[in-house]
Amino acid sequence: MSLHIKWNALAQTAGISFGVTVAVVAVFALGILALSRREAAAGTGEAGTGTAGGGKPALLVGAYACFAVCAAAVVYGLVLIAAP
Template sequence: MHIDWAALGSVFGVSLAVTVGLVGLFTLGIVGLSKRATATGEAGTASAGGPTALARSGAYLCFALCAAAVAYGIFLIVS
């Protein structure tokens, strides 16, 4: 029995990079949805609102890319 250590290391590196990338992308989506627009109110206090349209659309894009990556992974497993 012979183990191809170079191929095993390559698979490990790629899977680690893709996992960290997907988690980072999902985290950016969560941050985009939780971002609050601040505006100065009375006495310098900040009133918090919902996420801006740009942050919300960026978050949805991050989630869509995550879903596409998962769908592609399922496609590769099934095919």
């Protein structure tokens, strides 16, 4: 029995995995950045808050959207792993 490795498929899988990992980390970092900028805006007392906690609501929505994208990517990965 001969073992034959499909190097092209292995390289494609590694490249896509690396790209998706970098993208998810970048989106998560953008979410953290949005939260920190919101806290900084709340700390300086900038106007336009509209919330009891202060800060800019658009930054909070953006941060939650980034975290939702990250969570969706993780769930999709788990579904791919668990698929029969």
